[in-house]
Amino acid sequence: MESGEIEALTYDVFGTVVDWRGGIARDAKALLGGEKGLSLDWNAFAIAFKERSKMAGSPEEAAARAGRSIRADDLNRDNLRETLDAFGVAPDTLTPAEFDWLAKAWHRLDPWPDSVPGMTRLRTRYILAAVSSGNVALLVAMARRGGLPWDAILSAEVTRYYKPRPEAYLAAVDMLGLEPAQCLMVASHNDDLRAADACGLRTAFIRRPAEDAEDRIEDARAAPGVDLAVENMVDLAERLGC
């Protein structure tokens, strides 16, 4: 890959930039463990919560499910209710304010330690755009809290499509005023990179701790055909000469 052709890095966010499993497990434990005295497998709770958010599927399905919106914040309220139910937590265990707080745990996910240092270096040379299923308010809150240096948030709410639909990648590229080959999709998930590659974007795989049993097999290493495989965001900055 000639890094000189690249103008923008289009980023997956959950798992690639921030640690969703650790953040959800931390907040679930703080509320349900600490204050409520429950003892659950917090990692399993986080994975179950995330698994439901993955299953939201197409925007049409998501809109039908949520009434009107494809917004992750709205879906996550439904997903939390189902997750609590699956773990045997009674609905009245949480006050409405506590429920809201935990449903919005996605706003408080921490960046991986290398994310901000690496992205700050990368931003000196490249446009950094979040291309994520998270909604704008969620991604703004997360960025402000963690110091993520986005130039643009091109979420599903903006592009009108969830990844891995081609429109999600192509609308983001189009809004940046670029050609697909001028964009490098950065993700820790091979399915995301395969879909971006099919749209003509360049691809960078970033190795992250395994997210769950299934992903551990698939995403332990870059699939063949990825343009670049890196250990972390600082490594990516070095590979791209920043």
Add this chain to the structure above:
Amino acid sequence: MESGEIEALTYDVFGTVVDWRGGIARDAKALLGGEKGLSLDWNAFAIAFKERSKMAGSPEEAAARAGRSIRADDLNRDNLRETLDAFGVAPDTLTPAEFDWLAKAWHRLDPWPDSVPGMTRLRTRYILAAVSSGNVALLVAMARRGGLPWDAILSAEVTRYYKPRPEAYLAAVDMLGLEPAQCLMVASHNDDLRAADACGLRTAFIRRPAEDAEDRIEDARAAPGVDLAVENMVDLAERLGC
């Protein structure tokens, strides 16, 4: 106005945050004056170029005009062609690359001197969102060049509506996950503030140098009913306790 209720500042950009007239006049003069030896009224040229971009009107009209896109970058190519023609500049005076460079003068507008210091202070406490007719690529380029600290770019390309259509303000508020009264629209144009006020947003008028003969009368001071009138962005930061 109770500033404690405000969560986000929604910003007009052209004229409020950056100096469009000075920037366009500067680049027109550099290219048409310097290299081509033409002698035009550069301020009048800038005003004529901007006036055409104002006349783009509704997204439907804009889309019809540009073929498919409501993108400011595309409209500005048409607007530059018409402006050059109106000033008697022959089409072959500029090479295609020179034409592109001048059509994208909007990417290179400088912030007013108080914009970055004031907004940097305001951002410590408030979400800062651009609510502008400019397209995403244009606003990203301008922000990167001038150091504008946006949390989100909610341009017409994202909201699907130009101001002063109510949907432009309300879609931006909705994407921020807020109520209209939690957003303070910041603009140097009373018509923008009136439209935001009608949607339930709070309003802050910022005094800027007169943009043209018509605006000079209308926008020399805040119209009655504006929640806050300030001298510049640093003044706004102080008024909002940042």
